[in-house]
Amino acid sequence: MQKVYSSAVESIAGLLADGMTIMSGGFGLCGIPSALIEAIQLSGVNGLTIISNNAGVDGAGLGLLLESRQISRMVSSYVGENKLFAQQYLAGELQIEFNPQGTLAERIRAGGAGIPAFFTKTGVGTSVAEGKEVRRFNGEEFVMETALFADVALIHAWKGDFEGNLVYRKTARNFNPMMATAAKTTVAEVECLVSTGSIDPDQIHTPGIFVSRIVHVPDPEKRIEQRTVRRLAEETV
Amino acid sequence: MAWTREQMAARAAQEIRDGFYVNLGIGIPTLVANYVPTGIDVRLHSENGMLGMGPFPLEGEEDPDLINAGKQTISELPETSFFSSADSFGMVRGGHIDLSILGAMQVAENGDLANWMIPGKMVKGMGGAMDLVAGVRRVVVVMEHEAKSEPKLLKECTLPLTGRGVASLVITDLAVFEIDKNSGRGMILRELAHGVALEEVREKTRASFVECL
Numbered sequence: 001m002q003k004v005y006s007s008a009v010e011s012i013a014g015l016l017a018d019g020m021t022i023m024s025g026g027f028g029l030c031g032i033p034s035a036l037i038e039a040i041q042l043s044g045v046n047g048l049t050i051i052s053n054n055a056g057v058d059g060a061g062l063g064l065l066l067e068s069r070q071i072s073r074m075v076s077s078y079v080g081e082n083k084l085f086a087q088q089y090l091a092g093e094l095q096i097e098f099n100p101q102g103t104l105a106e107r108i109r110a111g112g113a114g115i116p117a118f119f120t121k122t123g124v125g126t127s128v129a130e131g132k133e134v135r136r137f138n139g140e141e142f143v144m145e146t147a148l149f150a151d152v153a154l155i156h157a158w159k160g161d162f163e164g165n166l167v168y169r170k171t172a173r174n175f176n177p178m179m180a181t182a183a184k185t186t187v188a189e190v191e192c193l194v195s196t197g198s199i200d201p202d203q204i205h206t207p208g209i210f211v212s213r214i215v216h217v218p219d220p221e222k223r224i225e226q227r228t229v230r231r232l233a234e235e236t237v
Numbered sequence: 238m239a240w241t242r243e244q245m246a247a248r249a250a251q252e253i254r255d256g257f258y259v260n261l262g263i264g265i266p267t268l269v270a271n272y273v274p275t276g277i278d279v280r281l282h283s284e285n286g287m288l289g290m291g292p293f294p295l296e297g298e299e300d301p302d303l304i305n306a307g308k309q310t311i312s313e314l315p316e317t318s319f320f321s322s323a324d325s326f327g328m329v330r331g332g333h334i335d336l337s338i339l340g341a342m343q344v345a346e347n348g349d350l351a352n353w354m355i356p357g358k359m360v361k362g363m364g365g366a367m368d369l370v371a372g373v374r375r376v377v378v379v380m381e382h383e384a385k386s387e388p389k390l391l392k393e394c395t396l397p398l399t400g401r402g403v404a405s406l407v408i409t410d411l412a413v414f415e416i417d418k419n420s421g422r423g424m425i426l427r428e429l430a431h432g433v434a435l436e437e438v439r440e441k442t443r444a445s446f447v448e449c450l
Contacts (some may be wrong), residue, residue, distance in 0.1 A: 171283070
């Protein structure tokens, strides 16, 4: 079971086809699979449907694939940080399906867990529920949402071993664990590649069964969207 | 004299009870964290996957892996925990979060709330707002009473809804309204901001309300 690939480009080789659906982890630019996104850009594959909470920013993350016009459809909850996105959307080059963030997370979780659909109260009485089945449970209305499953999931983890077991770091976890479970092939980039057995089995977030390919990306560039700090003087207040 | 943003945030902070798990939205709601009364122990939830959110970090201690739902760098506390987005919204949808304080473009007298899109303008998406208003036990809205002289407290929202019958309390720069969602009797005016006349509130409010000051 050889899962480790020597570069991001090699780790996605043979997986891609025009028009396919790709999940991409991250919240904003936090916990995004930057190296794998660059590899997708280099591959030139296009007409992609991308499932990702956000669409990156101009020049970073999924913003790169917008620049190269490889995306034709996005399934996201919020895309406010990207001017190029707005341009392509208004020009009719890009389709968008907005999902409430929790519904998006749960649709992905359901897809990975073999659950075809579920009922949620999120979006009842709003445009999100239009055309969907609404059913009453315990006197309350719920809307049916269907599962999401992709051809390929791109994941960013902090630590991984040769077995594909993954550990995430702080809020860079976000959508990565569910997406890792909800694709035919999951490719993970990891900041630290460690020998199998060196991660405490009790501390593994994503078990290796969900990860087909893994690539070591040490010291990835991590951008901060909103750098906010407090002054030391405020400490003493 | 209407309330300032800070005074509105301070008023909203009075809705927080000891031991509450609270989600704060972007804008004025973020300021609420600065006015939590002393002796009240609160845990802040950030929907991107964190409970026990700390203050902004000191300069030099920013960590790109540690951000809030507004994508701002933040810090952790001894009680902090991290989890996935699915777990985070399980907390929200499952009714485990006590209080959500958020902004709005419009609120109707039955508690309908609109804050995510304006038809004809570029839509950025609802993010977690629809999940929060539907799932959190109590939703408190903090907003300006009017937008460019247009009333925001209405009989019915004209903008696409974020949630139906979800708001319990509205704090504006002029007044505080309670919404009894089950009675269908409109809003209840509970407080006037310092120096604000009832006449002014009547003039600037389209929602029907009873006075119970």
